[in-house]
Amino acid sequence: MLKLVSPYIKLYRYYWQRILLGMIMVITALSASIFLLSLSGWFLSATAFVGVAGLYTFNYMLPAAGVRGAAILRTVARYFDRLINHDTTFRILAYLRTKAFKHLLPLSADQMQHFQKADLLNAFIADIDHLDHLYLRLFAPILGSLSITLFIYCAVNYFDHTVALIITLFLLATILTMPLLFYYAGKRLGENIAQFKSQYRQLLVSYLQGQAELTLFNAKQAFRQQLTDTESQWLTLQKKQSNLLSLASAVIILIVGIMTLLIIGLVSNGIANYDPPVIALLIFIGLSSTEILAPIPNAFLFLGQVFASAKRMNHLLAQQPSITYGNINQTFTDDKCTIIFNEVTFSYPNQPLSVFNDINIRIHSGEHVALIGQTGCGKSTFLNLITRSWQPNKGSITINNIDITHFDEYSLRNMMAVIPQVIHIFNDTLRNNLLIGNPNANDEQLIAVLKKVELGKLLTAEHGLDLWIGEDGRTLSGGERRRIGIARALLHESPLILMDEPTESLDSLTEQQILAIIANNYAGKTLIMVTHRLNEHALFDRILLLRNQTLTEIKP
Numbered sequence: 001m002l003k004l005v006s007p008y009i010k011l012y013r014y015y016w017q018r019i020l021l022g023m024i025m026v027i028t029a030l031s032a033s034i035f036l037l038s039l040s041g042w043f044l045s046a047t048a049f050v051g052v053a054g055l056y057t058f059n060y061m062l063p064a065a066g067v068r069g070a071a072i073l074r075t076v077a078r079y080f081d082r083l084i085n086h087d088t089t090f091r092i093l094a095y096l097r098t099k100a101f102k103h104l105l106p107l108s109a110d111q112m113q114h115f116q117k118a119d120l121l122n123a124f125i126a127d128i129d130h131l132d133h134l135y136l137r138l139f140a141p142i143l144g145s146l147s148i149t150l151f152i153y154c155a156v157n158y159f160d161h162t163v164a165l166i167i168t169l170f171l172l173a174t175i176l177t178m179p180l181l182f183y184y185a186g187k188r189l190g191e192n193i194a195q196f197k198s199q200y201r202q203l204l205v206s207y208l209q210g211q212a213e214l215t216l217f218n219a220k221q222a223f224r225q226q227l228t229d230t231e232s233q234w235l236t237l238q239k240k241q242s243n244l245l246s247l248a249s250a251v252i253i254l255i256v257g258i259m260t261l262l263i264i265g266l267v268s269n270g271i272a273n274y275d276p277p278v279i280a281l282l283i284f285i286g287l288s289s290t291e292i293l294a295p296i297p298n299a300f301l302f303l304g305q306v307f308a309s310a311k312r313m314n315h316l317l318a319q320q321p322s323i324t325y326g327n328i329n330q331t332f333t334d335d336k337c338t339i340i341f342n343e344v345t346f347s348y349p350n351q352p353l354s355v356f357n358d359i360n361i362r363i364h365s366g367e368h369v370a371l372i373g374q375t376g377c378g379k380s381t382f383l384n385l386i387t388r389s390w391q392p393n394k395g396s397i398t399i400n401n402i403d404i405t406h407f408d409e410y411s412l413r414n415m416m417a418v419i420p421q422v423i424h425i426f427n428d429t430l431r432n433n434l435l436i437g438n439p440n441a442n443d444e445q446l447i448a449v450l451k452k453v454e455l456g457k458l459l460t461a462e463h464g465l466d467l468w469i470g471e472d473g474r475t476l477s478g479g480e481r482r483r484i485g486i487a488r489a490l491l492h493e494s495p496l497i498l499m500d501e502p503t504e505s506l507d508s509l510t511e512q513q514i515l516a517i518i519a520n521n522y523a524g525k526t527l528i529m530v531t532h533r534l535n536e537h538a539l540f541d542r543i544l545l546l547r548n549q550t551l552t553e554i555k556p
């Protein structure tokens with residue numbers, strides 16, 4: 001089990017100074033608390049015993065100052081304990097989130113398809129959050145209570161060895177046995193809660209993403225019911241966990257009660273001849289142990305959840321990118337781009353049929369090629385092999401006689417502009433949506449390109465390039481989205497352009513306009529366009545038909 005969380009524990013070494021400071025604050029707050037309670041007990045009984053006679057002889061000032069000092073120290077130490085320990089946890093969580101994200105980015109499409117979007121959301125939010133229990137709820141309270149036990153032993157031993165031994169034995173036995181007991185009692189619950197939480201998130205994401213379909217098909221109610229059922233099962237488990245937590249607190253109070261009774265029995269039956277205020281002091285020290293023991297069951301009850309989350313995170317972090325890049329850093333500025341497929345065979349994992357079988361094709365520099373074929377024959381896959389979203393099982397692909405696996409990722413991305421089937425519009429300004437194509441483009445270039453793709457009308461006097469588009473801004477029509485995609489590709493200024501059905505589902509006028517934009521702007525560049533319709537034959541030098549896992553050329 002420790003192996004599961006050891007990668008996260010190892011992270012603590014980077015934050016050891018903060019952790020040390022946090023621990024000092026935990027120990028100070030606990031010590032001040034115990035000192036406050038026992039001194040108050042002693043002070044009250046001492047004043048009661050001296051009575052009115054002690055009005056002029058008893059030193060009220062010193063213990064009163066001690067009580068006030070301990071109260072102030074406890075408040076200040078608690079404040080800094082929360083501040084430092086939570087800050088440390090947030091830093092660790094931020095580090096973990098960044099690490100997980102960096103780990104995820106280079107994974108191939110093949111690897112990513114094993115994770116649902118909601119799974120990833122879970123990993124980033126819930127799983128990483130659960131890991132904060134490790135330090136905040138486990139290590140800090142346990143280390144704090146062990147140190148305080150030692151401190152109590154030394155302090156009580158000054159008055160009475162037997163009482164010191166009893167308190168220490170009770171505390172140690174509780175600190176060592178209760179966690180195990182409540183870990184096993186809460187393990188199953190914790191794992192199930194983590195699972196239901198994750199299931200609920202997945203359902204919720206699907207529900208929100210599929211709102212339109214669910215509404216149109218009147219299926220909202222049934223889906224909502226699934227969500228409600230999952231939620232109520234999750235809440236039932238949480239209720240059980242709360243009950244277990246209450247039981248744990250009750251057991252702690254019972255243990256402290258028994259220990260205090262034992263101390264009362266011992267000190268009042270005269271194991272030594274103590275002043276009554278000292279008796280009160282020892283009893284109050286016993287009572288204050290509740291403060292030390294209270295967080296212990298809490299720590300272990302949630303451990304099942306922590307382990308379940310650690311397991312999922314470990315699985316995510318164990319993924320190694322299956323597609324790696326070479327180190328050739330080359331940008332082709334002269335628009336020369338010849339692509340060759342050599343004996344390329346490809347099939348998707350776990351699929352019985354291959355998509356391509358020993359494909360050989362040379363696409364010359366500056367050629368405009370249409371790629372046609374029936375639905376599902378592999379046209380998008382052909383482009384995905386060039387972008388290296390997928391890797392051929394056999395054979396190779398070269399660009400300008402260099403195997404594409406030898407380019408570094410920056411060069412590869414730089415040499416091709418891709419217009420995918422679905423253009424993603426970010427919830428951002430028009431400017432930032434265009435800058436994705438070329439982050440160095442200036443406003444004049446952006447405006448010029450917008451006019452080229454006939455989106456000049458978006459440039460209102462009021463907002464200009466700062467117009468907010470996407471979910472919270474001006475919504476774009478299908479044709480306008482495609483034009484944004486083309487604008488990005490134009491800004492990218494690469495020698496190779498890959499287009500996946502750029503005119504799909506557009507009316508014929510818009511289609512003609514978009515094809516004209518492509519013809520006017522991509523002369524001299526290598527262009528491969530996946531299409532179902534061949535309305536604009538003049539645009540293409542060659543037409544390739546993909547059928548039965550092979551490519552054949554047909555006359556335009």
Ligand SMILES: Nc1ncnc2c1ncn2[C@@H]1O[C@H](COP(=O)(O)OP(=O)(O)OP(=O)(O)O)[C@@H](O)[C@H]1O
Pocket residue numbers: 113348349351355373374375376377378379380381382
């Ligand atoms: N990630 C994947 N895992 C398994 N099979 C896949 C995957 N992606 C696509 N396929 C399958 O591979 C085949 C080729 O898919 P591809 O998307 O390349 O076809 P297409 O010709 O572009 O289709 P369309 O014209 O409908 O866009 C299809 O049978 C598809 O179901």
